[in-house]
């Protein structure tokens with residue numbers, strides 16, 4: 175069978191191949207008709223394809239490959255031998271492996287090895303339900319295979335994990351970084367410098383930068399890095415040393431010129447996309463990790479920024495000093511040629527299996543041996559993916575698709591064209607003690623609370639526009655309510671205004687705060703989850719700092735509201751009663767924000783939260799004690815009534831205002847026996863007396879504490 179056998183390559187692909195082969199060969203021979211190449215783009219030796227009898231090698235490969243339908247994995251090319259009982263020969267073996275795998279192996283400090291790694295995803299509850307319904311008694315849970323029996327090693331330098339969309343790049347990265355979803359099952363072994371590792375251990379020596387850059391938009395670059403340094407660096411570091419690390423990270427990443435610029439929010443422009451990505455990397459670099467995982471670092475960046483960023487990564491991976499060299503692993507989608515040429519090594523994935531692993535330059539050689547030399551004018555990264563990605567059938571231009579057999583033969587040929595190597599789990603075992611010895615822990619809990627409190631205050635004050643707007647809104651609404659019910663006095667008529675005005679005040683304070691929390695918390699939660707995943711702080715430290723800072727910032731609003739409303743409406747003018755009224759407004763406002771916090775911590779997304787919260791608010795209003803007096807409430811609604819914080823605010827303020835109230839009557843009202851002289855009459859008539867003022871305060875405090883505990887549990891345990 176020839177490499178251009180029409181059975182193996184349908185017409186369109188054969189033409190394509192013909193073209194590839196022709197151009198490849200003319201390129202080698204220096205055909206003068208070829209376009210003059212941009213030196214930076216094409217000087218890489220990956221493009222210089224040596225002339226060899228390609229077709230014979232390919233022929234041998236595809237003949238043995240047969241017509242297998244299964245996707246290839248590295249196990250087909252690697253023979254695994256357990257050498258744990260032969261330490262010295264294992265070390266020699268290590269060196270040999272490293273020299274095959276990694277051109278920079280002499281300066282490697284951390285080696286990550288995995289063997290027979292398989293990852294499955296369990297079906298979601300919904301999928302499982304439908305599968306059960308469909309198959310009834312014969313139900314066998316169907317798992318989706320995300321990675322199938324892969325083995326490999328990551329050593330020093332800059333690594334690219336490439337592959338078609340859905341091939342498992344992020345899954346491989348997340349598995350190695352111990353960051354998989356909870357619905358996944360991992361089988362196989364992973365070792366770091368010869369020892370099994372877990373998330374906690376990896377956090378100490380590795381960083382992970384996710385695809386989307388979640389950062390605090392209102393902090394500057396320097397502040398962002400400084401807070402990260404305070405939270406992540408060992409407690410023995412002095413403030414000066416932390417500043418030095420931050421300055422170092424900014425210098426390494428080319429961020430010094432924007433150190434004072436805010437990161438930016440969708441409404442307020444800050445640093446550029448590439449700079450945001452650098453800040454994320456900088457945060458991970460602060461504790462000098464030996465390993466850095468980056469998920470799609472160039473996504474969303476223009477080509478110049480992407481190239482610039484990758485040059486920075488290349489410089490970091492090849493560090494100025496051995497101490498500073500970081501092994502960087504990036505998952506990346508079809509990089510441009512200049513970016514591709516910056517990578518030292520490559521892992522090429524397809525359908526959850528590894529098709530190629532080793533030095534980048536060698537990949538082109540393997541493809542050439544397999545019969546697919548890269549044409550000189552083609553981006554090598556595109557070529558690597560094009561060959562392993564079967565073209566889809568296109569009925570419009572009548573392109574026949576490649577059959578599974580043909581594609582499997584191509585994959586097999588590429589696998590066979592690579593030098594085989596053994597994956598030894600003991601690789602790097604001799605480096606372990608020197609590199610991973612006791613790293614001192616980061617700051618204690620109370621210090622984390624202090625740092626986070628400082629950060630939260632700073633963020634809130636930077637958003638002073640929101641605080642000022644909320645204060646202005648409070649003043650305006652307080653004046654409006656005050657003037658609508660202006661000076662109600664003590665006449666018999668005043669009783670028709672007193673309770674509605676009290677209820678309106680409770681509703682106002684009980685809704686305002688909730689709306690602000692519901693919109694902002696889900697974004698903050700996502701950022702917190704990410705920071706905690708990097709081991710930055712404890713969930714409890716974050717939560718306490720958040721609660722304290724927000725409560726302190728929230729206090730002025732109900733106080734200002736009460737001061738305006740109370741005196742404009744003219745409730746009983748005694749100091750004690752005013753303070754009790756203001757206390758109820760404060761508790762009502764805190765109960766509202768606590769409810770909103772709980773809803774958004776449980777619902778997790780803004781969309782879900784804004785659907786659930788209005789229902790909860792409506793219930794608290796409906797059962798607020800005003801539309802339906804507590805004495806007339808049907809028993810089957812008692813439980814809904816019990817969870818309405820507005821009711822306890824309203825009843826509490828009504829008891830406060832009506833007790834001791836003296837009402838005046840006209841002579842006519844006395845003559846008609848229509849004169850009620852005390853507020854207590856209304857307390858009895860409406861049934862407010864079933865609880866005391868202290869009882870209302872106690873219930874509101876209990877409500878606030880309960881909602882905050884549930885919110886904390888949501889933040890602590892709901893991770894996705």
Ligand SMILES: Nc1ncnc2c1ncn2[C@@H]1O[C@H](COP(=O)(O)OP(=O)(O)OP(=O)(O)O)[C@@H](O)[C@H]1O
Pocket residue numbers: 295296318320337338339340341342343344345346355357358505507
């Ligand atoms: N937790 C999961 N549950 C179910 N399926 C999953 C899960 N994680 C990944 N997958 C599936 O596994 C396959 C590989 O996903 P992965 O995100 O690793 O691919 P990728 O190569 O990074 O893709 P892309 O380049 O498009 O981001 C996809 O088909 C994806 O839908």
